[in-house]
Amino acid sequence: MLKIQEFFEICTGLWKTERTYHYVDRAEIERSFTEFRVTALTKAEKGQILALSEPNVLTTAPLQVDPQTWQTADEQFPGFAIAFQTRSETGETLSMSLKALFVPDIYALSAQETAALPQPVLPQVAEVPLASESDIIQGYYLRDEGYSEAGAIAGRFTYQPIRQTLEMTTYYQRSVAVDQMRIVAPDIRLRTILTYRRPLQPQEAPHQINLIGFGVEHRQPLSLG
Template sequence: MTSITTVQPAISIAKTGLPSSITFESSQQSLRAFSSYFECMTGTWNSERTYHYAPPDAKREDSQTTFDVVRLTPTQISEVLATNGDATASFSAHQQHNTHGFNVSFLTRMASQSELVRASTNLAFVPNSAHEAGLLCGNYYRDLGYEESAPIKATFTFECARMELTMTTFYTKVVSVDQISLINDTTRLRRIVNYRRPPDDTSFEEVVLVGFGIERKGEQRLVS
């Protein structure tokens, strides 16, 4: 039987404060790293992951996924924001300039399923604040969520020194913390931790799923 060791959330609302805020103008190095990170995201990525489920399921499952990532136009980004009730015009010029948007479509083969899982969503990342030690924070938007078929507005942080994006999404039953660490132009590491959503939404610690994976960029498709 697989056991799950509690993993501390990447963002614990009740426990973790942010460093002092600085202006976007004084964080050009962080914003350049942010832009470089997303420039590497486009293309075809092959992912091999292992998921561990907490009791009572207490099972382990492998999966293979091929992602296709294409940049969105400014008009498409505006549409994603509008789907979530926000407008491009409501953001500052610096926010608009440093917003990144993508269409992500993927095919997944789960070890326990005979049929492939196919999905597609549009995403937009809008930075809201820059902090000391190269940390950017903001909101990210999807026109279709993964866990639930509805538009999603959630939060992200980006650690420039580690080239690591962390997305924290509150769904009805779980809080999903998804980290993508860029190792080089063609390799990234993935960690997904789902927590049971607490009634007060102030902290989350009960793990229901942990996923680990390595993802490589290239022309060959792992799943097709």
Template sequence: MDIQPFYDFFDCCVGEWVTERTYHYLTHQEVERSRTEFAVAPITRDLKEKVLSDNQYGEVEDIDTMPGFRLGFHTVSETGEEVSQELRMLFVPRLTGDGFLEGDYLRDRAYEEAKPIISHFRFGLHHRELLMTTRYTQVVSVDSITLVNPTLRIRRILNYQRPPVDHAPLETVRLAGFGVEQKQP
């Protein structure tokens, strides 16, 4: 199976982006808008190995071919609240089949919890959608990025109440977020 669209997706993601998002907090019926400016840049082999080490992941083959990035962002909500963060991430492909590529998505710092974390990803080779699932302590975050064209992405974020059993169905949505992300010249 040709997985080149996976690498093409990440090539398009490198650069400066601006996103306008709307968050729907279903736990307390609130809607909030925010604007985020972020930059994505490739990382070196040494930093990829550090992300593996931070997550106690072990050795992997072909690390040089794995997409690894530095993500820095600054978000300002409509209420004036500001959040900035920088992290490093690595995508470790594992399985292919039926037009999808799956694997692990490692970060040296998670969004919800300030620690290294291993998540699962699934990439649709035909429709260019990256679906990332992260199991935090309180929530399970399902984040989708669809690459419409090299300068436009659509983002969807669903945070579910984490069920008491790890593989139970995700049913209670706590937050739904939607965004339009545009690459800057």
């Protein structure tokens, strides 16, 4: 069982993956090959991402965190910088880089204010019931860039230590994405991606699937050079 900090440590390095995407809305299948280079965020980079947060579907104000924890134990706010290159089976290529910060609810000062407001309903696959003694961690997922839409993006995350699984749910303007990573070995990670059409009503759970993607990701040995 990996603690959340250990999960993020394993995620650093060079990963290679082959994925299969099923475009449900147009009955097409596409395969791609991707290389990810992942590094841990510095405290300064974490601060930059936090400063980009702004009111959105999940929060009524820029997200603020417990200042004492931020100053003395910023490892409680894990994150990573990702640079990746993707090549599709048709030869199309895409390169992108982004940074992501994870803020557990326990350290988010605006969480109580936000919890009192109507929240978007998560897709059923992203719902995780919490028991009083649960070790599951939930919180906000902040990025300086989105995959589907440009600009800073906020979402929700759930980390399940016993399953070594991180799940990120992101609300874009036109879609809702559920992205899951599961460490099954120190150098093997399972990845699934579900994309839904975003409902017009905030209290309607996303149910119309547009895209299903999955793949097996392999962490590459450290170079001796």
